[in-house]
Amino acid sequence: MSTETNPTPETAAAQAAGHAPQAYETVEPTPPVQPAARGMPTVGDELEVDPLLPGAGVPLTATITSVPSEDVAGYALMLGDDALITAQRLGELVAKGPELEEDIALTNIALDQLGAARMFLQYAGRGLDTTEDELAYFRDEAEFRSCALVEQPNGDFGQTIAKVLLTSLYQQLLYRGLLDSSDEFLAAVAAKSIKEVDYHVEHASMWTVRLGDGTEESHRRMQAGLEMMWPYVDELFDDSPCTDLIDSGVAVSAAGLREEFDARLVEILETATLSLPEIPAARGQGRFGLHSPHLGYILAEMQVLARQHPGATW
């Protein structure tokens, strides 16, 4: 394209508008509301979580008024990492689902989880003075606080559904508890995400029932999938990483959710003619940065592009 015959955007705008070409200048951040640039949360007066508007071109971002303390940021990071790794694992199923409809269903679940992860990571970034992209792409394994359950491989369909069932059931109870959190932003994110997670639980339990109460083969595989995931369930309900935050009312006591989790799970499994596994728990230290070998591979795939071309946009 020759610049002589085609006017540059600046001159074209100037000619059209007859005044200084302001439209194409980089926008300087000015209070009170600054636009979101590359995932940086905006600062504003209203506390709200904006939905992704179709065609608006506005990235999913949240208007955050408070700066979380380092503890709360760490907690948000924990919740965000769970959702992020869940999304990444389910993303591996794009174009690999057993049926087209199920492919879309599982990847929709991945997108929902990614949306929640973005909000949590933006909030954590605010407290740690960084952006969501920095947190997602430039942290190493030891800095991730995700649990072992979400890192497990997808395996066959029964294993995938078992993983989605356990993760989403846990998240449903967790987000419900978070609605009462003393931290406004976490409560707002929970309020938005609970509607999505309700559907994830419904979808996974529908499949659990159909696979469990299906053919011999599907029953065997569903039971096997459940048993593969069972050692990683106990870690979800470990309160030790955030006892202070639980006392201050910001975090939800996961241990207190265990009873309801078991009750809901038993209900689903009974309808599915499956049995609750009796497998000893693995020792999970994911909340403290000690992960299984799986996470290394997951992060390698997730981060390689960003690390090879840091700061790239398109």
Added chain:
Amino acid sequence: MTNPTTASGTENTTTGSPAGSTPTGGWPLWEVFIRSKRGLSHVHAGSLHAADARMALANARDLYTRRSEGVSLWVVPSEQITASEPDSKDSYFEPAADKVYRHPTFYTRAEGVPHL
């Protein structure tokens, strides 16, 4: 997967799949109707495959409401729908075209009738 399923498949998949194909090739076809927030009636949106009615509803929600297309979903097994033959379009629909007296606007109101 040897069975090519499509979300809006109008083709009959059973003719396409070879004998002894994967068990999931047996999912029947369902037609999806969506009513939008501002709409009064459910409009046909497409079709999908599902094992049973509840899964069909869930799949319809996943496939056809991604962009806020609607607030109400109906799913109907395609077999249950009886459609008119395209060949008999003339005999079915053309005779109605020149029967003006079937429209209310054909008639003029008589003088002495205040409320009709």
